[in-house]
Amino acid sequence: MSRTAQNIKFIRQHYGISQRRLASLLNVSVRTVQHWEQADYAPSGPAVKLIQLLANNDAVFTELISIEEDEAIMYLAHDDQAFTIMGVPFRNEEEYRSSLNAIINNMYEGFEPTVDDIKMSQEFYTKGPLSAEEILKRVRARNAVPNK
Known part of the structure; x- marks a missing residue:
């Protein structure tokens, strides 16, 4: 069993929380926590740091609980198995991650992504970087008030 999987089990036992509760605190799916705990794959990005902090500092757990209760955490719909973000598919794990x-x-x-933002990110890998003019054109089109 990997060290990360051990840490996740320790965190859940130490705080007496379920996989569902830990998933909520880390802003990931329950299935993702299950995969981490079974060492199917390892967490990445901010989740790695949060797991390390939770394993070593009870104050972090208390703070995460208070943030969660404030409903300040945004969830980004994503699927670690299918490599999709808000339903937009990516070609491989590297591009997805x-x-x-x-x-x-x-x-x-404070950024709240739209499906168009995710598509723009995905296009970077398939079509190359967008020019500043193209990005500005898309932002203006999104912000334009439709004529009636």
Whole structure:
């Protein structure tokens, strides 16, 4: 069993919480926690740091509970098995993980992604980087008020 899987089991036992509760605190699916706990695959991005902090600091658990109760955590619909974010498929795990991490990190700063934003991220891998003009064109189109 991997060290991470051991840490996740320890965290759940130490705080007396279910996989569902831990998933809620980490803002991931229950299935993701199950995969981590079974060492099917390892967590990535911010989840790694949160797991390390939870395993070593009870104050982090208390803080996560208070944030959760404030409903301040946004959830980003994603599927670690199918490599999709908000239903948008990515070609491989590397493209999926790098986009997921970038989007989640921006969400901590208040960014609320749309499906179009996810598609733009996915297009980076299939069509190359967008020009600043193309990005601005898309933002303006999204913000435009439709004519009636």
